Amino acid sequence: NAGVMQNPRHLVRRRGQEARLRCSPMKGHSHVYWYRQLPEEGLKFMVYLQKENIIDESGMPKERFSAEFPKEGPSILRIQQVVRGDSAAYFCASSPPDSTGELFFGEGSRLTVL
Amino acid sequence: GNSVTQMEGPVTLSEEAFLTINCTYTATGYPSLFWYVQYPGEGLQLLLKATKADDKGSNKGFEATYRKETTSFHLEKGSVQVSDSAVYFCALSLYSSASKIIFGSGTRLSIRP
Numbered sequence: 001n002a003g004v005m006q007n008p009r010h011l012v013r014r015r016g017q018e019a020r021l022r023c024s025p026m027k028g029h030s031h032v033y034w035y036r037q038l039p040e041e042g043l044k045f046m047v048y049l050q051k052e053n054i055i056d057e058s059g060m061p062k063e064r065f066s067a068e069f070p071k072e073g074p075s076i077l078r079i080q081q082v083v084r085g086d087s088a089a090y091f092c093a094s095s096p097p098d099s100t101g102e103l104f105f106g107e108g109s110r111l112t113v114l
Numbered sequence: 115g116n117s118v119t120q121m122e123g124p125v126t127l128s129e130e131a132f133l134t135i136n137c138t139y140t141a142t143g144y145p146s147l148f149w150y151v152q153y154p155g156e157g158l159q160l161l162l163k164a165t166k167a168d169d170k171g172s173n174k175g176f177e178a179t180y181r182k183e184t185t186s187f188h189l190e191k192g193s194v195q196v197s198d199s200a201v202y203f204c205a206l207s208l209y210s211s212a213s214k215i216i217f218g219s220g221t222r223l224s225i226r227p
Contacts, residue, residue, distance in 0.1 A: 102148070
């Protein structure tokens with residue numbers, strides 16, 4: 001049973017480019033969460049999605065950031081016109097519908113903006 | 115609001131020392147409490163959890179007891195190993211589903227041989 005798969009593991013972008021991060025949840029998990037971790041800081045919640053629905057996006061910056069979890073395929077976190085401050089590790093987590101609160105994390109995608 | 119406050123790091127100990135990492139919470143209602151661990155270059159893994167008052171979670175020699183009266187969930191281990199070096203996150207979840215888990219800021223633990 002494969003765990004949460006994130007790709008790419010490392011992504012380098014120049015300022016103004018777009019970054020797309022992908023996350024495939026564990027089999028049987030229909031809930032996906034994205035978190036951002038800045039260097040030497042804790043995890044900040046960004047968005048919570050279920051298939052084809054955004055449930056809670058209270059942690060998403062209002063501009064340039066978007067997320068989706070289509071009926072088929074992985075969840076995508078998209079960052080348009082990246083800036084240096086977007087450099088961080090982005091973690092995806094998933095949970096089953098009947099979860100009591102446990103999240104299963106991927107290994108993260110590390111974005112570096114030059 | 116709902117929040118988690120944990121001991122600031124870094125914490126540096128010698129091998130076989132006793133470990134305590136403090137965690138207190140503020141929550142409306144009755145949260146479930148968690149400790150997650152993040153090893154270098156990896157994602158977070160659930161270490162242990164407790165879902166109601168006086169529950170004790172335990173795993174890999176680590177323990178934490180859900181104390182409602184002090185709103186605390188301190189992490190302890192009797193004898194740490196070098197392989198325990200990692201960042202430890204205390205977290206709470208307010209609902210029966212993982213709608214949004216609130217994490218503490220993390221405590222970096224380094225164990226000297």
